[in-house]
Amino acid sequence: MKMPLKGVEPKPGDLIEISRFGYRHWALYVGYGYVIHLAPPSEFTKTGFFSLMSVVADKAVVRKEPLWAVVKGDDYRVNNKHDGKLPRRSVDQIIQEAESLVGKTMPYSVTSENCEHFVTKLRYGVARSDQVRDAMVAGAVGIMGVGALVAVATFIGALLSDNKQEDE
Structure with a gap:
């Protein structure tokens, strides 16, 4: 089965970024065509409704499955x-810890304990999620943009109101 791989073939211990609609799912390549990943309900199926379920899920299962x-x-x-940027743990450490977690139910939070946090913790010993950080920055910029629009609209409204009062 041909899969749309971008770049180099994975090696054990590599992080695999999977482009889903609206987000990125992450897995850890463990060799022989298998990955280990933290699977919230949205990863058990690929329908729109269940993709939204990961936002409210508080538990996920560590699964070992074929990459495909x-x-x-x-x-x-x-x-x-x-x-x-971060020191990488040895491949043996990464794989051993990942394998020890397979089948376990883990806490899950889209903002603090998601699949990207899970795999970066395995590889680097530090849980990080850039997509969460990026979403928070985008949200803050969006809020500031809306605030700026409201301020400009209020200012223009005040000017027009003053001009209307002067004309009367």
């Missing part, structure tokens, strides 16, 4: 994005 089954035809790539 997790990718589900979506684009994916190796993305060890913190290499060079």
Whole structure:
């Protein structure tokens, strides 16, 4: 089965970034075509309603599955994005810890304990999620933009009101 891989072939310990509609799912490549990932309800199926379920889920299961089954035809790539910034644990440590978690139910939060936090903790010993940070920055910029529009509209409204009163 041909999958849309972007870039290099994965090696054990590599982080796999999977492009889903509206978000990125993350998995850890463990070799022989398998990945380990934190699977909230949205990852058990690929329908719009269940994708929204990960926002409210508070538990997820650590699963070991074939890469092709997790990718589900979506684009994916190796993305060890913190290499060079964070020290990487040994491949043996990464795989051993990941394998020890398979089948366990873990706490899940889209903002603080998601699949990206899970795999970065395994690879680097530090849980990070850039998509959460990026979403928070985008949200803050959006709020500031709306605030600026309201301020401009209020200012223009006040000017027009003053001009109308002067004309009367």
